[in-house]
Amino acid sequence: MKIADNFSRLGTENAFIILAKAKKLENEGREIINLGIGQPDFLTPKHIVEACKKALDEGHHGYTPANGTLELREGVVRHIKKMYQADISPERVFIAPGGKPSIFFAIMMFGQPNVEIIYPEPGFPIYESVINYTGAKAIPMFLSEKKNFSFDADEVLSLINKKTKLLIINNPQNPTGGLIERSEIDKLVNGLKNFPDLTIFSDEIYSRQIYDGKKMPSFFHYPELYDRLIVMDGWSKTYAMTGWRLGWSVWPENLIDNVTRMAINSYSCVSAASQVAALAALDGPHDFLNEMMDKFTKRRSLIVDGLNSIPGIQCNNPGGAFYAFPNVSKTGLSGDSFADKCLFDAGVAVVPGTSFGRTCKDFVRFSFANSYENIEKALEKIKKIL
Ligand SMILES: Cc1ncc(COP(=O)(O)O)c(C=O)c1O
Structure with a gap:
């Protein structure tokens, strides 16, 4: 079957592929902490x-x-x-x-x-x-x-x-x-x-x-x-x-x-x-937005400080959204290998920088749209495997 040529130029969003990989590991009985996908971990207000x-x-x-x-x-x-x-x-x-x-x-x-x-x-x-x-x-x-x-x-x-x-x-x-x-x-x-x-x-x-x-x-x-x-x-x-x-x-x-x-x-x-x-x-009412931001603010400090405390990782303080994008090059790993190691060895799903551009090979994206406890656990697991 021959489909139109321009399809060969259409890319994708890797976060969905990582989500599928993480789900597969979970189905095989592994415990996975998902810091990959970019969606709030809260339920839609009632x-x-x-x-x-x-x-x-x-x-x-x-x-x-x-x-x-x-x-x-x-x-x-x-x-x-x-x-x-x-x-x-x-x-x-x-x-x-x-x-x-x-x-x-x-x-x-x-x-x-x-x-x-x-x-x-x-x-x-x-x-x-x-x-x-x-x-x-x-x-x-x-x-x-x-x-x-x-x-x-x-x-x-x-x-x-x-x-x-x-x-x-x-x-x-x-x-x-x-x-x-x-x-x-x-x-x-x-x-x-x-x-x-x-x-x-x-x-x-x-x-x-x-x-x-x-x-x-x-x-x-x-x-x-x-x-x-x-x-x-x-x-x-x-x-x-x-x-x-x-x-x-x-x-x-x-x-x-x-x-x-x-x-x-x-x-x-x-x-x-x-x-x-x-x-x-x-x-409708918007008070839950303040509650959500209080949580994101605490998690931001946790993840940024936690990542910066790991030798070889340098993480800027994000001014918005719920992502940290550390440079991991000084760990001796590329962003791709780092993300693979996190998923398969530590059970933490993150997205390699190359998913966001060819020049981002030193970086990894961590979504902190996950609970404080899970982020703490994920940081411990990553420290251990490194
Ligand atoms: C920068 C940016 N724009 C657009 C979207 C898509 O949003 P939606 O899920 O509403 O289509 C996303 C989702 O991750 C995003 O990060």
Whole structure:
């Protein structure tokens, strides 16, 4: 069977492959601590689950508009106003099954041969995968350990040329936990005035996981970009709803029909009852977010201090998300061998840096979306095998 050539260029997300390997070992009777997958280890808050049950009982069983129900899009508008004091019309809001479809659709919309798309490295692997799939040239924007995985605005601007059609930014960042500060984004936005044909895609899926009392440096703070800005966020990480498949994005007016057409051509719409639950999440109580962040903050100290206490490991303090991205090169192991050793010898699933870019061979991603006790145990096990 001969399938289309561009499939050979489509990558994947290794975290899912590691999850499958870990599950296999568990099924064989091994005890595995999973610090691989990036999803909160909490249950979705009860009032959200109840809203979904009620919606099903009340008959929300059919298709909805492909871009999402008006009620939910208006809920997203209120959320954006509350968070960033930004005024967005509900016509520009797009509801999708997760954050990922918005990434896929944006890259499909701009990517083609002879076009360049800039993406972060280390970065969420889906960006590079889909850029390559479209035949566009993937241009990495390197985030360095020395800058705590932030970027230098001038360096980013120097990558832009006439062929560059899309600039992808992810803040806070997967896999590094890096947080790009508002001042650096101000500089970037100022420089973007010189490139009026460039569209910006801001992946803000970790917008509510920011440490040390800092505020989310969202692209919604720059109305001057609104006619060429796509912002993606969602419910997965904020409300512990990864398995519900719910995300939202805001698009320039002239792109919203195109992205809606992508939905109609693929999945039609998001499950109706899930959309009711999504609205309950936005409009309901948010105290559990503080509880979740208290836990993440304690785990962050535990994992960063724990990793730094192991000879040969150097770990920066992440400013956001729930990932630590230590450099393990001084242990004498590559990130790949380190991750294999962790899984097979210590029973701890982690993701090697090479899953996030070719240049990340010295690194390993630890997700601290697991209990304090499990992280403590995992650190002990890793110390022992090293
Ligand atoms: C940076 C980034 N963007 C997007 C996503 C996808 O989110 P969702 O599960 O809502 O599709 C993830 C998930 O890990 C992520 O880390």
